[in-house]
Amino acid sequence: MKVSLLEGSHRQTCTDCAVRGFAICAALDKTELWELANLSRHVQCEPGTTVFAQATMATSFFSVLEGVLRLYKLLPDGRRQIIGFALPGDFLGLAGSAQHEFSADAVGAALLCQFSRASFSRFTENRPRFLRRINELAGRELIRAQEHMVLLGRRSAEEKVASFLIGWRDRLAEVARAGDVLPLPMSRLDIADYLGLTIETVSRTFTKLERDGIIRIVTGGISLLDAARAEALSAA
Amino acid sequence: MKVSLLEGSHRQTCTDCAVRGFAICAALDKTELWELANLSRHVQCEPGTTVFAQATMATSFFSVLEGVLRLYKLLPDGRRQIIGFALPGDFLGLAGSAQHEFSADAVGAALLCQFSRASFSRFTENRPRFLRRINELAGRELIRAQEHMVLLGRRSAEEKVASFLIGWRDRLAEVARAGDVLPLPMSRLDIADYLGLTIETVSRTFTKLERDGIIRIVTGGISLLDAARAEALSAA
DNA sequence: TCCCATTTTTGATCGAAGTCAAAGACGAGT
DNA sequence: ACTCGTCTTTGACTTCGATCAAAAATGGGA
Known part of the structure; x- marks a missing residue:
């Protein structure tokens, strides 16, 4: 290091x-x-x-x-x-x-x-x-x-990931012009350690969100296809 | 209410x-x-x-x-x-x-x-x-x-409970004379919601800590029989 | 003292997320 | 374009804590 x-x-x-x-x-x-x-x-x-x-x-x-x-x-x-x-x-x-x-x-x-x-x-x-x-x-x-x-104490893995994506999008919007894809410069391991999950669970959850048509996984980030559904997951 | x-x-x-x-x-x-x-x-x-x-x-x-x-x-x-x-x-x-x-x-x-x-x-x-x-x-x-x-993201139930007890003891020590028993005015449900656990897990963990000789459960609180072991659990 | 409501404990079972393992994708450097 | 190392994804299985259920303890009021 x-x-x-x-x-x-x-x-x-x-x-x-x-x-x-x-x-x-x-x-x-x-x-x-x-x-x-x-x-x-x-x-x-x-x-x-x-x-x-x-x-x-x-x-x-x-x-x-x-x-x-x-x-x-x-x-x-x-x-x-x-x-x-x-x-x-x-x-x-x-x-x-x-x-x-x-x-x-x-x-x-x-x-x-x-x-x-x-x-x-x-x-x-x-x-x-x-x-x-x-x-x-x-x-x-x-x-x-x-x-x-x-989030750490009371939310499920899926809610955690959705909350992270929505929260990250909103924070980025404060400092930069929002494009079509939401850049995720941090690794899956970073996301896992932020959400109190393992890397495998984060990866599986991303895949699930993609299967459900909520996001699209692209290199270096994701596309929020259905922001409303992601927001619902992240609030509830 | x-x-x-x-x-x-x-x-x-x-x-x-x-x-x-x-x-x-x-x-x-x-x-x-x-x-x-x-x-x-x-x-x-x-x-x-x-x-x-x-x-x-x-x-x-x-x-x-x-x-x-x-x-x-x-x-x-x-x-x-x-x-x-x-x-x-x-x-x-x-x-x-x-x-x-x-x-x-x-x-x-x-x-x-x-x-x-x-x-x-x-x-x-x-x-x-x-x-x-x-x-x-x-x-x-x-x-x-x-x-x-x-604590919420990375600790096990036992570590959570031990950390809570040590942290509570230390906070109380700042405002009141410490007695033999550590008073716990809040309910098990409160402790569970503080630690991101269920009430049953908190109760079981208290029982386990008592079986292991680390604490003694008394009405309205606990006695820290083996503070060193509790501190070890709460740090590790 | 005895009730009854509430809280706590204990037991049995379930399931979400973790662990272990391997395959696949990506990217920097040649 | 190929290679190697790293990161990500997927699969099979396990486990810790949640859930469901019931018994035991506690405590305030008649």
Whole structure:
């Protein structure tokens, strides 16, 4: 496993940032943005790169600019639970704990905006607007986590897969133009570990959804043929 | 189901509050505390009272003073997932959404400190210290939720029950003197819905842990005979 | 103290998802 | 186009926890 980061070239101007409108920095005015820019650096990650590992010191915070990260926790015997996928605009470090509570690695190539913990905290300290923005993102994250607990604890395999597809579609729609096929950059194993299933069950369930005419499996993703039926499965 | 609250007598002074040291208001100085006190009222809840229901307008925030609340989400067909138990010092409203994302009801009798959403938000608005305190609690909540996802997605029934007992013991230790028996005020059904199991599986697992000499089942709780073995089960 | 409703426990059986195994598809590199 | 390694799919079988059913314990009220 690669654990290194490819360091980005140099500091960036935030004003033309692709996630400017919906990332954590959306709450900042021009002056503050410039100030924050001076605390940040861009980091380019190769596919599979581990950005940080569970139980290591959290010396940095990150904002995702491009790509997808998988966030996961491991049990001592190797069982893995993916607790979420981070997309452009997502912030890593909301829990604010001194140690990383989970590991994060890039699914495909990814570009991150990195802040040192200390300077970011200092910047944050006396900016109520920014603090409220952090609260807002943390609240959303908490709601997502609670919804995911229902999925993990109370839904069948078919409902889990359908919920995942609908949820993924909706999240992607927030950050990118939706095309005909829903790209699934993560592996079946990632999906299984996200849904609390095995890879075989995920695969069988995809096949079943395809047999039932709800989806079509294509390379690198699926086509949602019958979104209404998928939504019904994912809600019920 | 009872859905009403018994309204408390009148406003309270916060200085002698039982949860003063570890509730959300721990971040406030004397003046602020007095100001916040004027926005709060105490609410006494009978056992089983629903404090608020999922998908209703969130017009109030609450801080738990005494008792235990169960926080849960329901699926349309009645399946229930308990996403957590709230103890004294816990704050309800961290997600800050306009609608309640889950329901909350009192397990036994409970005493709450209620704030109107509007006045609490106004109070919060320009107090970075207080905002950071809210962030701190939200972060803890998020970490708990992430840990619970691992439990729901990747642990066996026995591990789930052991984790629950250890986690409950540790949470109680934060707010009350630990006695010989660990009180379990919630029903087996509550425990089952918290762990993503059925009531029968929870009961059988308790019996098995007792047969194995790890716990002793007593009325209203359990005795942890072999905490080390329980911790091993809950970690592994 | 005795009832009766509710909760908990136990037993028997079932089934959804896991496990084990092998075949098939895909893609990067030659 | 071919090869090798990885990922995905499919099949056969097993198992853990769910379901269905009933007995036992608990507790509040007459």
